[in-house]
Amino acid sequence: MKAVVKTRPEPGFVEVMDVPIPQIKPDEVLVKIHASGVCGTDILLADWRYTGRRPVNPPIILGHEGSGEIVEVGANVKHLKVGDRVGMEALIGCGHCHFCKKGYMNLCPNWNHLGIDFDGTFAEYIAFPAVGIHVLPNSITYDEAAFLEPISIVAHALENNPITVGDTVAIVGPGPLGLFSIQAARAAGAARIIVVGTSSDQKRLEIAKELGADYCLSNGDTDAFQTVKELTNGIGADVILEAGGTGRSIEQAIAMASGLGQVFLMGFGTESTINPLTQIVRQDLTVKGVVGSRPIHYETVNRWLENKTIRLDHMVTHTFGFDEAHKAFELLKCKEAGKVLFKTDL
Structure with missing residues (x-):
């Protein structure tokens, strides 16, 4: 499959390359990505200026804003099915710490961040923990759902x-x-x-x-x-x-x-x-x-998008395929774009 990969721990070295389709674990689903938004964090990672909780270890597929369709379901996953249209959370808590037990996965000291700690959404397929999946209402498009994550931060605020x-x-x-x-x-x-x-x-x-x-x-x-x-x-x-x-x-x-x-x-x-x-x-x-967001905020955004409280009109100024990743990144660096979207059908 095609993917946008940060290959080395230094400025540059972002490559569009063919990588194997991931194999899912029993608690994961395999999602065919339809749309993925580019974030400023992706630019920081590309330029090797990102400072997070712990070091990033390339090679890693970038991207943490995405939507798609489930094409395979792990053996332990009972609440999702093949064909479900879904969005994905960016932060996956450990599930066991003080904050996770209280429902504040965004404060988990051991969270894993999509596209930073594990392979992200700039790929044709992604293996993703079922616990962080949100099924989309029928009226929400894949393009809209690609922005669940950034809008969820506003919902948190x-x-x-x-x-x-x-x-x-x-x-x-x-x-x-x-x-x-x-x-x-x-x-x-x-x-x-x-x-x-x-x-x-x-x-x-x-x-x-x-x-x-x-x-x-x-x-x-x-x-x-x-x-x-x-x-x-x-x-x-x-x-x-x-x-x-x-x-x-x-x-x-x-x-x-x-x-x-x-x-x-x-x-x-x-x-x-x-x-x-x-x-x-x-x-x-x-x-x-305001750090990250929690599952409830994603559900709020689903409702916002469903009733058109938030629209993408004027927001998405450029759409690219993965082959044009470098062009997309440069547009964001020079602030000539609003929101940039990768689509896998281009």
């Missing part, structure tokens, strides 16, 4: 209804997480949505506007927080969804919050130091980290 009808919501970082957040925030009742990017984010800010953002700012690398204050008559944003993952974007997110504001840190980049600690105290802010 919003699970306790932090947005009150009429709120101003600021979204820092117009990458895929930020763009999905626009639609979810509007559905949750936001009256005004401000999206903050940098001077290199013009294409993505255009997409943000098409998705319903009221204001799109390109000064996130300088003083966007001041502009947000001006747009809100000096008050600031009620809820901030930070999806940039840089020290600067985190500082901006906190600085633009109103008193009693809520800041959700979804971005996952290099380690950062939060400088405006006095701002958190004096403004009585709530700052919450």
Whole structure:
């Protein structure tokens, strides 16, 4: 089968190659991949700049956003069948630790991450643990289901209804997480949505506007927080969804919050130091980290997609076959794409 493989532990060395179709274990299913989304983490792995919980050990098939059809079922799997249309979770907990037993697999200290710890979705077939499979409603397409994983992170951030009808919501970082957040925030009742990017984010800010953002700012690398204050008559944003993952974007997110504001840190980049600690105290802010997601969030996303709360219109700007993996990666690096999709029928 064809697959996109990180072959060596150094920058570059991502190759499209033929590899054997995997053999499944008794608790796994074999999924024929139909669609797979490209994430910023895949770019970091390709450039060998990814810093995770533990070392990545190439060779490994990249990709952790995917959908497909079950073509084989392991001997111990009773709740799934051949022909099921499915999406896959990215994080598989150990199932035995304190957090897994409480249902918080995203906090498992020994999780395995799809496309990082075991072979991912940039392949024609994948062997996948049945415990992390979600059967798709009939109305959801494979293309839509390829994005269950990134949208589930937004569902995680919003699970306790932090947005009150009429709120101003600021979204820092117009990458895929930020763009999905626009639609979810509007559905949750936001009256005004401000999206903050940098001077290199013009294409993505255009997409943000098409998705319903009221204001799109390109000064996130300088003083966007001041502009947000001006747009809100000096008050600031009620809820901030930070999806940039840089020290600067985190500082901006906190600085633009109103008193009693809520800041959700979804971005996952290099380690950062939060400088405006006095701002958190004096403004009585709530700052919450959002890491990964849990099975319930995938089911939430299934409902969002089913009732068109979140749509892919304007989001998917480029579609490729695996043979064009390098072109897809370069488009994302230069921020000329919204969301990039691999399809196995191309």
